[in-house]
Amino acid sequence: MTTVTRYDVKRELKRFYAPRNTGWELVEVPPQQFLAVDGHGDPNTSADYARAVEALYSVAYTIKFTSKRELDRDFVVGPLEGLWWSDRPEVFVARQKDAWSWRMLISQPDWITADLIDAARAAALAKKKLPTIEDVRHETLHEGTCAQVLHVGPYDDEGPVLAELHDTYLAANGLRMAGHHHEIYLGDHRRTEPAKWRTVLRQPVRPAD
Incomplete structure (x- = not known):
């Protein structure tokens, strides 16, 4: 009997989802597709943020089960990711979270089509009755050259x-920021003490003018 290995983005794109460097390094990030939903405000207190994350996972698991059932292709649902931005980049260093805008993401395998995502969104909405599911959409992202680091510890120690x-x-490297700050949350923070939380921090960059 042949065992089919489930696709796992953390394994397939290991350099970008399981880095070991704790100092900033440059990487070339390939194009990817995601489920995405946007919002604004402190993720620790915003009801919109909690609803967005719940909606993302509802659609992501619907896609997973549909792919396994209809396409005979299974995969591990990817980790939660987020793009974060503000008109004032210093608010991230100062952890002024009320001023943050965000786009939460879950990576999708390349065989998942926009039509399949649309159908899964409709199915998840019919089952869960969560209005925010309607805001989940297909998103493509090609960050290219990025500075990336693995941060170990509480999120508020990222400053x-x-x-x-x-x-x-x-x-020092003749670079400028060229896109939104990107974070990838590895593991389950609900079951891990904050000192051991692992977060990939990524920033698209381009040569300075």
Whole structure:
């Protein structure tokens, strides 16, 4: 009997989902497709954020089960990811979360089509009755050259790491920011003490003018 290995983005794109470097390094990130939903505000207190994450996972698992049943192709639902931005980049270093805008993401295998996502969204909405599911959409992202680091510890300890990027690393390497700050949340923070949380921090960059 042949055992079919489930697709797992953390294994297939290991350099981008399981880095080991704890200092900033440059990587070339390939194009990917995602489920996405947008919002604004403090993720710790915003009801919109909680609803967005619940909606993303509802659609993601519907896609997984549909793919396995109808296409005979199974995969591990990817980790939660987020793009974060503000008119004032310093709010990230200062952790002024009320000023943050966000786009939460879950990566999708390349065989998942936009039509399949639309059908899964409709099925999840009919089952879960969560209005935010209607806001989940298909998103493609090609970040290209990025500075990337693995941060170990609480999210609020990211400030000095980001300050190093903004104040030192970019200038030292002749770079400028060229896209939204990207985070990938590895593991289950509900079952892990904050000191052991692992987060991939990524920033698209381009040569400075």
